[in-house]
Amino acid sequence: MSGQFSAENIGHGTPGHAPRPATDQQPSHFAFDETSEAEIATILARYPEGRQSSGVIPLLYVVHNQMKRDTGSAWLPRVAMDTVAKRLSMPPIRVYEVATFYLMFNTKPVGRHHLQVCTTTPCWLRGSDDIVAACKAEAGLRAFEETSADGLFTMTEVECLGACANAPILQVNEDYYEDLDFERTRSLIAALRRGETPERGPTIDRYNSAPVGGRTTLLEEVGTRHADGQPGTLPDVV
């Protein structure tokens, strides 16, 4: 594409996070419920008096969670951001700035299952293109930033999720599903569609980020040598 000019690309920057609020789906009001209020009390107690605005990020997560409980979609309506601003005595624009800066906050409604595919280099080398294809195929999506017709799935492209050892990664809401391939992604999404919650973590036989197929180093336990000086053995790791 470099250097190519066509009617489509002149006058458009890179596609991405649109900083304008979605105007059509905005609710007209928002108020924290009891659960949220309890969380807020805990959060704000962490900050010294007069520095409450430091709690803006946790409070936006509180909004996310409440929206998830109420509507099944974890996102930040504008009225909710205004409510947070008011609660923290800060200008609304300062909240908008934070909410739009962090891609983890959704300023538009998302599906019940927010499929966040990492396409940064390590994941891409390990086949994130397949994950994207699987999401499209199984969830019925055509592109990033799209929500499926049944409202269950939204797929977004995210930058490095910091779990490169388990690449490729798909983050569904707050859970990481790791070491995926096309088929396992399809079955994961199918399970989500059935209302199941598959166990998070590696989808292959692997303990967290430990080497595939078992440990290759530190096979002997330091300090538990036998009396004759021979190295001892480690108990099996669960």
Place this chain on the structure above:
Amino acid sequence: MARVTVDGIIVEVANGSNVLQACEAAGKEIPRFCYHERLSIAGNCRMCLVEIEKAPKPVASCGYPVADGMVVRTDTEMVRRARRAVMEFLLINHPLDCPICDQGGECDLQDLAYSYGSDHSRYAENKRAVQDKYLGPLVKTVMTRCILCTRCVRFASEVAGVPEVGATSRGENMEIGTYVEKALTSELSGNLIDICPVGALTSKPYAFVARPWELNKTDSIDATDAVGTNIRVHARGGEVLRILPRTNDAVNEEWMADKGRFSFDGFKRRRLDRPWVRVGGKLRAASWQDAFVAIGRRLEGVRGERIGAVVGDLCDAESMMALKDLMTALGSPNLDCRQDGAQYDVSRREFYGFNTTIAGIEEADALLLVGCNPRREAPVINARIRKRWLAGGFPVGVIAASGPDLTYDVESLGDRPAVLTGLLDGGVGFAETLRAAKRPMIVVGGAALAREDGAAVLAAAWALAKEVGALTPEWHGFNVLHHAASRMAALDLGMLPGEGGRSVAGMMSGGVDVLWLLGADEIGPGRIGPDTFVVYQGHHGDAGAARADVILPGATYVEKSGTYVNTEGRVQIAFQAIFPPGEAREDWRILRAFSEVIGHTLPYDDIETLRRRMVEVNPVFSRQGLPRFGAGELAGPAGDAGAVGSAPFSQAIHDYYQTNVISRASVTMSECSRIYSHPVLQAAE
């Protein structure tokens, strides 16, 4: 003090200064986009890179504090290469639309690209494009040109006190805007245009109008409020195309209020460009000769005490002096400048001036506003109060009708003058705050004086100032804030009823037979008696001209050389930028010419002689600058401090954008008024 060597030049700068300031002290110009002397430091444009000895890489000088013995180099190969690289990055996404950009010719990016730009681009990818934002009727945005220096964000939240602009999203998608579309609610929004280093924020009324090198620039004084903002009028031919502020740290720093900046299209509309005489109930165009003769005939046989004169809010001191001398020659004591009916004691100048001075606000440590809304009455002074408030330790108490947010935290003490009495006898807690302060300030606004018990309020405010220690030989904390540009000069010249003379109210309803209105439109001309013969001398066909029997076309403040005294008492001279339209003339010349027709020739043929006459009447007119002074005599103004009434204070200005004939004739100001002052009407549309 830190001793810093800049390119071999040794300079001493205050500790806590940054390297950029040290370089400036050494006379080295450092290119910059995001750094601005009056805003906080962001350090995000990276254009001000310099080389500092022992630092391994180029340093952004704006955000780097000086240290003793520091050696700075501003013109090495490393610095030049670094700045060229920064410029290349800035230009990656900057459109090449200088030929159609209003900033062209006065653009920091354009200017610096001459020094650090390249003749070609290495960037073949698509440039980013950003949707334009709506910021109200005054500021035009072309956001693709934005280089994200965030000066506007910092100006809005720091100086203007309306944190409504921000940088949303991030990385390549970062955009400046309000996120939720809305007009900026600031009376200082025009300054965004000045501080924007590129063409992202430009003036809507000035869009595609002129290039800076085509304009004739004339130094002048803003007459739309009483701050005395130093301005520069940019005109081409006979037309004012824009007005920009001039830097004067003692008055307006480098800011300017929107009304002064944008009401200039009112200079061209509804103008009186020829004399008119009412014949048989209808105004007919006439020659100067006929108009003068008509007034002269009417004045025949009228005794002095049946003649009156009222001066308006935009008048220069020269025309008021000429009018006063004319009235004296006619034997009339009926003279007044107080269109709003305010009550003053002019026996001492400190009773009606802003004695702390505007710059002095920064030294105050407590403030009480009485019947005063500086945001509407003097937005630039309000910005100075906010600047002081941001520095911390500045409690502000307000006794006034509820109005717009003042942009700083205030303690609302009520809206009745009785609160003053409460402060005096200690019944109101804020009195303790004022007493504890070393340099408290009390500001009395127009709304506090333009009422029946105005004199009592003034006396009570003075008594309170004396009580809390605001009047000492080193500190004068008693202030009157005017909102009419002419008021201070008028009071200095004694444009008040003489012995046995009538005030504005007394001249209404047939109190005089002949009434001379010098640009006085705010007196409610409907109150003038039906048999009163009204001469309206002014520049706009507004309320006064509609009631007039003879209209003498005068000049606006940009069309004449005139002296203005701001609310502090600072005497400033405005120069003539353009000529008055048609047959309109400078006002003092009209009065001088008329005086000859009726045989009372005024003794000045040129403006220098007239100015000498003003100095004769009041020596302050010969004074340049404004020395700070403390309070000498403590005796208060006339008026019984105990006689304050119980009526709540009203607002002196209801619609900031429509306060005088020029702003009422301005299309831009009408639009602002529709959007800002009548938002309900707008919503109903």
